[in-house]
Amino acid sequence: xxxxxxxxxxxxxxxxxxxxxxxxxxxxxxxxxxxxxxxxxxxxxxxxxxxxxxxxxxxxxxxxxxxxxxxxxxxxxxxxxxxxxxxxxxxxxxxxxxxxxxxxxxxxxxxxxxxxxxxxxxxxxxxxxxxxxxxxxxxxxxxxxxxxxxxxxxxxxxxxxxxxxxxxxxxxxxxxxxxxxxxxxxxxxxxxxxxxxxxxxxxxxxxxxxxxxxxxxxxxxxxxxxxxxxxxxxxxxxxxxxxxxxxxxxxxxxxxxxxxxxxxxx
Amino acid sequence: xxxxxxxxxxxxxxxxxxxxxxxxxxxxxxxxxxxxxxxxxxxxxxxxxxxxxxxxxxxxxxxxxxxxxxxxxxxxxxxxxxxxxxxxxxxxxxxxxxxxxxxxxxxxxxxxxxxxxxxxxxxxxxxxxxxxxxxxxxxxxxxxxxxxxxxxxxxxxxxxxxxxxxxxxxxxxxxxxxxxxxxxxxxxxxxxxxxxxxxxxxxxxxxxxxxxxxxxxxxxxxxxxxxxxxxxxxxxxxxxxxxxxxxxxxxxxxxxxxxxxxxxxx
Numbered sequence: 001x002x003x004x005x006x007x008x009x010x011x012x013x014x015x016x017x018x019x020x021x022x023x024x025x026x027x028x029x030x031x032x033x034x035x036x037x038x039x040x041x042x043x044x045x046x047x048x049x050x051x052x053x054x055x056x057x058x059x060x061x062x063x064x065x066x067x068x069x070x071x072x073x074x075x076x077x078x079x080x081x082x083x084x085x086x087x088x089x090x091x092x093x094x095x096x097x098x099x100x101x102x103x104x105x106x107x108x109x110x111x112x113x114x115x116x117x118x119x120x121x122x123x124x125x126x127x128x129x130x131x132x133x134x135x136x137x138x139x140x141x142x143x144x145x146x147x148x149x150x151x152x153x154x155x156x157x158x159x160x161x162x163x164x165x166x167x168x169x170x171x172x173x174x175x176x177x178x179x180x181x182x183x184x185x186x187x188x189x190x191x192x193x194x195x196x197x198x199x200x201x202x203x204x205x206x207x208x209x210x211x212x213x214x215x216x217x218x219x220x221x222x223x224x225x226x227x228x229x230x231x232x233x234x235x236x237x238x239x240x241x242x243x244x245x246x247x248x249x250x251x252x253x254x255x256x257x258x259x260x261x262x263x264x265x266x
Numbered sequence: 267x268x269x270x271x272x273x274x275x276x277x278x279x280x281x282x283x284x285x286x287x288x289x290x291x292x293x294x295x296x297x298x299x300x301x302x303x304x305x306x307x308x309x310x311x312x313x314x315x316x317x318x319x320x321x322x323x324x325x326x327x328x329x330x331x332x333x334x335x336x337x338x339x340x341x342x343x344x345x346x347x348x349x350x351x352x353x354x355x356x357x358x359x360x361x362x363x364x365x366x367x368x369x370x371x372x373x374x375x376x377x378x379x380x381x382x383x384x385x386x387x388x389x390x391x392x393x394x395x396x397x398x399x400x401x402x403x404x405x406x407x408x409x410x411x412x413x414x415x416x417x418x419x420x421x422x423x424x425x426x427x428x429x430x431x432x433x434x435x436x437x438x439x440x441x442x443x444x445x446x447x448x449x450x451x452x453x454x455x456x457x458x459x460x461x462x463x464x465x466x467x468x469x470x471x472x473x474x475x476x477x478x479x480x481x482x483x484x485x486x487x488x489x490x491x492x493x494x495x496x497x498x499x500x501x502x503x504x505x506x507x508x509x510x511x512x513x514x515x516x517x518x519x520x521x522x523x524x525x526x527x528x529x530x531x532x
Contacts, residue, residue, distance in 0.1 A: 018385070020293065025387065027288035090387070092394040098402035098523050101507065105520075111513035117395040119284070121291065121356070121385045128358040129383040136364035137415070138423050140406040140432060148524025149403070157404050157430045164426030165419070166406060241367065247377035254371075257364050258414025 008113045009036070011077035011104075013097045015090040015120020018206035019047045023126070028118050031084050039073040040086035040096075041065075047088065047207070057081075066096065070103045077113050090122035094143055094171055124169045127202035127230035130212050132241065132252035134200055134232045139167035144174070144181050151181065158185045162192040167238060167255055170231040174222060182222040182231075189233055193217055198240040200232040200253045201225060214240050214251035274379045275302070277343035277370075279363045281356040281386020284472035285313045289392070294384050297350050305339040306352035306362075307331075313354065313473070323347075332362065336369045343379050356388035360409055360437055390435045393468035393496035396478050398507065398518035400466055400498045405433035410440070410447050417447065424451045428458040433504060433521055436497040440488060448488040448497075455499055459483055464506040466498040466519045467491060480506050480517035 012031040017023035032038060032052050038045070042060040045053065057076075061069040070085065077083040087095030097117045104110045128135045140161035146154060161168050168189065174182045195218025203211040203226070213224070217233065225231060234253060241252040278297040283289035298304060298318050304311070308326040311319065323342075327335040336351065343349040353361030363383045370376045394401045406427035412420060427434045434455065440448045461484025469477040469492070479490070483499065491497060500519060507518040 015391075017291070022293035022296070023291045023385065025283070025289045025291060027286070030288070090391045090394075092391055092399055093401050094523065095402075097395070098399035098520055101399050101518065101520050102522065105507055110507060110515075110518070111510035114514065117399065119289065119387045119391040119395040121387055122391055125281075125356045125358055125385040125388055125391075128356075129363070129385040133358055133364035133367050133383065135359050136361070138406070138408045138420075140404070140427065142404045153431070154404075157432060160426040160430030160432075161406065164423045166423060166426075241371055241376060244377035248380065249376075252367065252376070254364055254367050256368065257360065 006080055009077045009080050009082040011073065011100070011113050011115040012084045013091045013100050013115070013117045014084050014086050015092065015095060015118065015122070016044055016047060016086055016088050017121040018089065018123060018126030020206040021049055023121050023206060025118065025120060028120060031118055034082055035084035036081045037073070037076040037083040038086065039069050039076070039083065044086055044088045066099055070096065070099045073100065074103045074107060074109065074113070078107070078109055087120070088123070089126070090120040092117055092119060093122040093124070093141070123171065123205065123230050126205040127200070127232060130202050130205050130210070131200040131214065131232060132254055134167055134234060134238060134253040134255050136255045136257040137167065137235065137237070139169055141169045141171065143171040144185060145172040146178060146181060154181070155184065155188060158188050162189040165235045167235045168233040170233070172227060173229055173231045174225045175227050182225055186217070186220065186222065190217060193236060195219070197236070198234045198238055198253050200251065201229055202232070203229045205230065212251045214253050272346055275343045275346050275348040277339065277366070277379050277381040278350045279357045279366050279381070279383045280350050280352050281358065281361060281384065281388070282310055282313060282352055282354050283387040284355065284389060284392030286472040287315055289387050289472060291384065291386060294386060297384055300348055301350035302347045303339070303342040303349040304352065305335050305349065310352055310354045332365055336362065336365045339366065340369045340373060340375065340379070344373070344375055354389070355392070356386040358383055358385060359388040359390070359407070389437065389471065389496050392471040393466070393498060396468050396471050396476070397466040397480065397498060398520055400433055400500060400504060400519040400521050402521045402523040403433065403501065403503070405435055407435045407437065409437040410451060411438040412444060412447060420447070421450065421454060424454050428455040431501045433501045434499040436499070438493055439495055439497045440491045441493050448491055452483070452486065452488065456483060459502060461485070463502070464500045464504055464519050466517065467495055469495045471496065478517045480519050
């Protein structure tokens with residue numbers, strides 16, 4: 001005879017931050033330590049210190065396998081095992097939190113399984129830190145992936161954000177399958193902003209192989225951008241700082257927090 | 267005779283996250299531990315474990331004293347002392363990173379003082395996690411503070427974000443000095459969205475006294491909102507989840523990651 005089931009396990013949705021273990025929040029680490037089952041896309045799991053995953057059941061998903069991954073995680077938690085689902089960055093910004101909740105809802109488990117979303121440092125914050133201070137004023141965050149979103153919706157948002165002078169953060173800016181979408185978005189923004197508007201490109205922020213570049217909107221070549229990049233397009237008040245030749249940081253972008261004349265720096 | 271000056275100290279701009287010590291990144295904690303001088307708004311410094319600040323010079327700024335605080339921090343670092351400037355949330359999102367860089371630039375110290383922005387979990391991510399998953403799709407982040415920004419600019423952005431169906435995150439949604447600005451913003455959004463659109467209100471996210479509420483856009487009373495709140499206004503696809511009466515979480519908002527019919531949940 002087996003023991004009576006002891007109720008559902010806990011289910012955490014955990015953001016790992018940009019990738020550096022020094023940017024993994026203690027609460028996120030505690031959840032991973034407590035979990036018996038850890039579910040995530042393999043590339044993200046590989047960012048974790050390996051000993052954190054020792055002695056656990058690890059469900060390594062493939063790209064695009066998010067629905068199956070969430071089902072596996074909900075199965076595990078509903079079956080009584082403490083489970084963590086991981087996203088890179090923040091699980092709540094284009095991450096796994098939504099699909100986990102949709103899965104719990106579809107199965108009628110929203111109350112039965114105790115769940116918690118543990119926030120992480122989103123890619124937009126990791127990239128902004130590497131560029132200096134581009135997000136000191138209002139910004140719009142747009143994914144250029146048209147896998148689940150019609151292209152018209154994406155372009156309408158790019159147009160609106162450009163027209164209202166938001167700093168624009170682009171996630172998933174480019175892929176082989178749709179190489180033209182970034183060019184189309186940049187063309188829309190160019191209608192509203194000066195060619196000198198700084199655009200920051202951060203690849204692999206806070207990871208091995210990090211690259212940072214600030215270039216003018218007019219000259220940025222979409223071919224330099226890939227899916228591992230975050231793009232930050234300045235507003236009309238964003239400046240590329242003139243950094244002396246001996247500075248360790250070459251690419252610095254700043255969006256002042258207020259409009260000129262409202263405060264004095266000294 | 268005193269020793270020859272040994273060059274400038276390091277200058278870190280550090281995001282503390284929402285306030286819970288479990289959401290303070292290890293890199294941020296290390297910078298605070300290494301710093302000889304810590305500069306910040308008193309309310310934020312009080313969120314830190316007190317022993318982290320023991321034996322340091324602590325410059326506790328008053329509200330609105332940001333310019334003086336940055337000057338003090340740059341003075342300290344230029345004078346050879348390792349210094350940390352703190353913001354709550356992420357220092358790069360409406361935080362101190364910009365003013366620190368402006369101050370370094372104004373004094374010609376951008377290359378001479380080694381500086382680094384250490385990202386934190388921004389308030390938008392802390393609030394979203396408490397609401398469930400409202401930021402699974404494109405969103406716009408707008409501060410309603412008109413202290414340094416003309417009100418026309420703010421309203422133009424609210425209008426654009428509402429018209430292009432962004433989820434909208436409002437920082438600094440209300441103050442005694444300008445009690446009407448939130449009502450004006452909500453009225454603009456109501457022209458574009460259904461009265462049933464869920465709006466999430468999170469007060470003191472991840473802190474003592476946390477409160478969470480999800481209400482319809484049509485009925486939300488601006489008087490319930492204060493400066494300690496973050497407001498998340500859903501897009502046309504955002505839903506308030508029907509949570510069973512026995513659930514510990516009563517207020518759950520979900521913005522699906524894609525448009526209906528593009529994937530199946532099971």
